[in-house]
Amino acid sequence: MLGPQRKDGLLVIASVRAVDPGANLDAIVDVVIEGGTITRIGAGAATKEILASERARVLSGEGLLLLPAFVDLHAHLREPGQEYKEDIASGLAAAAAGGFAHVCAMPNTRPVNDTRSITEAMITKARSIEGPALHPIGAITLGQKGSELVEMADLKDAGAVAVSDDGRCVTSSAVMRRALEYAANFDLPVIQHAEDHALTEGALMHEGAVSTRLGLRGWPRVAEDIIVARDVLLAEVTGAKYHVAHVSSRGAVRIIREAKARGIRVTAEVTPHHLTLTDASVIGYDTACRVNPPLREPEDVAALCEALADGTIDAVATDHAPHASLEKDCEFAEAAPGMIGLELVVPLLLARVREGVLPLARLIDALTAAPARIVGLTAPSLREGALAELCLVNLEKHWTVEPARLRSKSKNTPFLGKPVTGSVELTMAAGRVVHDVLAQGETR
Ligand code: DOR
Numbered sequence: 001m002l003g004p005q006r007k008d009g010l011l012v013i014a015s016v017r018a019v020d021p022g023a024n025l026d027a028i029v030d031v032v033i034e035g036g037t038i039t040r041i042g043a044g045a046a047t048k049e050i051l052a053s054e055r056a057r058v059l060s061g062e063g064l065l066l067l068p069a070f071v072d073l074h075a076h077l078r079e080p081g082q083e084y085k086e087d088i089a090s091g092l093a094a095a096a097a098g099g100f101a102h103v104c105a106m107p108n109t110r111p112v113n114d115t116r117s118i119t120e121a122m123i124t125k126a127r128s129i130e131g132p133a134l135h136p137i138g139a140i141t142l143g144q145k146g147s148e149l150v151e152m153a154d155l156k157d158a159g160a161v162a163v164s165d166d167g168r169c170v171t172s173s174a175v176m177r178r179a180l181e182y183a184a185n186f187d188l189p190v191i192q193h194a195e196d197h198a199l200t201e202g203a204l205m206h207e208g209a210v211s212t213r214l215g216l217r218g219w220p221r222v223a224e225d226i227i228v229a230r231d232v233l234l235a236e237v238t239g240a241k242y243h244v245a246h247v248s249s250r251g252a253v254r255i256i257r258e259a260k261a262r263g264i265r266v267t268a269e270v271t272p273h274h275l276t277l278t279d280a281s282v283i284g285y286d287t288a289c290r291v292n293p294p295l296r297e298p299e300d301v302a303a304l305c306e307a308l309a310d311g312t313i314d315a316v317a318t319d320h321a322p323h324a325s326l327e328k329d330c331e332f333a334e335a336a337p338g339m340i341g342l343e344l345v346v347p348l349l350l351a352r353v354r355e356g357v358l359p360l361a362r363l364i365d366a367l368t369a370a371p372a373r374i375v376g377l378t379a380p381s382l383r384e385g386a387l388a389e390l391c392l393v394n395l396e397k398h399w400t401v402e403p404a405r406l407r408s409k410s411k412n413t414p415f416l417g418k419p420v421t422g423s424v425e426l427t428m429a430a431g432r433v434v435h436d437v438l439a440q441g442e443t444r
Helices: 048-052 088-098 118-127 153-159 173-185 209-214 223-240 250-261 270-274 279-284 298-310 345-354 360-367 368-374
Strands: 010-020 025-034 038-044 056-060 064-068 072-074 100-105 131-138 162-164 190-192 242-244 266-270 389-400 419-429 430-435
Touching: 010 048, 025 173, 048 056, 048 064, 048 242, 064 360, 072 088, 072 368, 088 100, 088 419, 088 430, 100 368, 100 419, 131 153, 153 162, 153 173, 162 266, 173 190, 173 223, 173 345, 173 430, 190 223, 209 279, 223 242, 223 250, 250 266, 266 298, 270 298, 298 360, 345 389, 345 419, 345 430
Parallel strands: 010 056, 010 064, 072 100, 100 131, 131 162, 162 190, 190 242, 242 266
Antiparallel strands: 010 025, 025 038, 064 389, 389 419, 419 430
16 A cells, blocks of 8 residues: 555646546546645646646646546455455555445454444554545344344444345345344445355356356356345335345346336446356366356346446446465365455456447446445545545556456456456545556556
């Protein structure tokens, strides 16, 4: 992590294409940032006087794209308890490198984040780092055991922005109903990991032709669809805010689309890996491709992209799930599920934009305003008077995903060794520069 940038500095980004769908902006502009706030934005905003100022750092934005910084609804930062995989400092450094100003951290830590003290400790630690902001997500049930509800009022008061038993599904309909009813009192979204565990026992990958060929036990789509369908009914009855984590199946997409059309308060997220990879990636038994939910078939990927494009799926969330090499350098069946994601969002998803599969403006909304709205955060925005929370992207830069370039402690991604295009050159969070390739003179 860089040392904190002084908030009273003057930063000018000149002649940059700035895109912020929330501000109805897609234009070549100058941006002036003073004391951590965007003070001027527009063509010619960087006046001669400003450019001549001795304290100004002037960056040429030519050929670059300026975006509001991203908001991740779903990351596993592993602290407390599994700091050998990741900790709050390394996770936030990875987030900064990926263009994020806000990261919501899932509660499947050791111990589980089901109490005020853990939520508070996580926030205190993150504040001392002065990187992207961390927003803890509390558990739904004590120890994520699926039976007793946590003290949601306490968690919210301590700073939790949502509740989830992610990694485990709340399978009991009675517990889920109570969780939704209880959370509605505090306006907390309930984030479901939709998996009927009875249908996925021993399952290692998506159930289909590839799993049959590989001899790996299959994980049917319906295990996800059943839970989403049931939860939508419970959301309707309770009027609570219901959010589906990492949607992976075309059936779940259809159920969410219908629920939204009926006015039920449901929102959903999709990961970059489910938008780009299929179960065919598992053919070489690459343990980096073991994820929960599993990578599915091309029809699912197409349905997910379409749903993201038309807003049925509100947000992109990374499900950044770091695991150490000893948990991945093993047989497929023994490998821990999950892949890292914070640092690869830009190259992976810009590729889908270039292919014409995702509209750029919708993708930016899905990474910024939409997730912020779901958890009640002020969305990063490119407007005069807004706190500087932004990222500067080089769309054309080619680089190779290599362990040394990744800030995350864990390197579990199937993209290791692969060439990609598109990099985040600079990120600002809460008015401070938290990632700065331009200043480091790196060639990435
Ligand atoms: O692949 C996953 N890994 N999915 C989850 O839901 C949990 C996560 C983890 O914690 O490693």
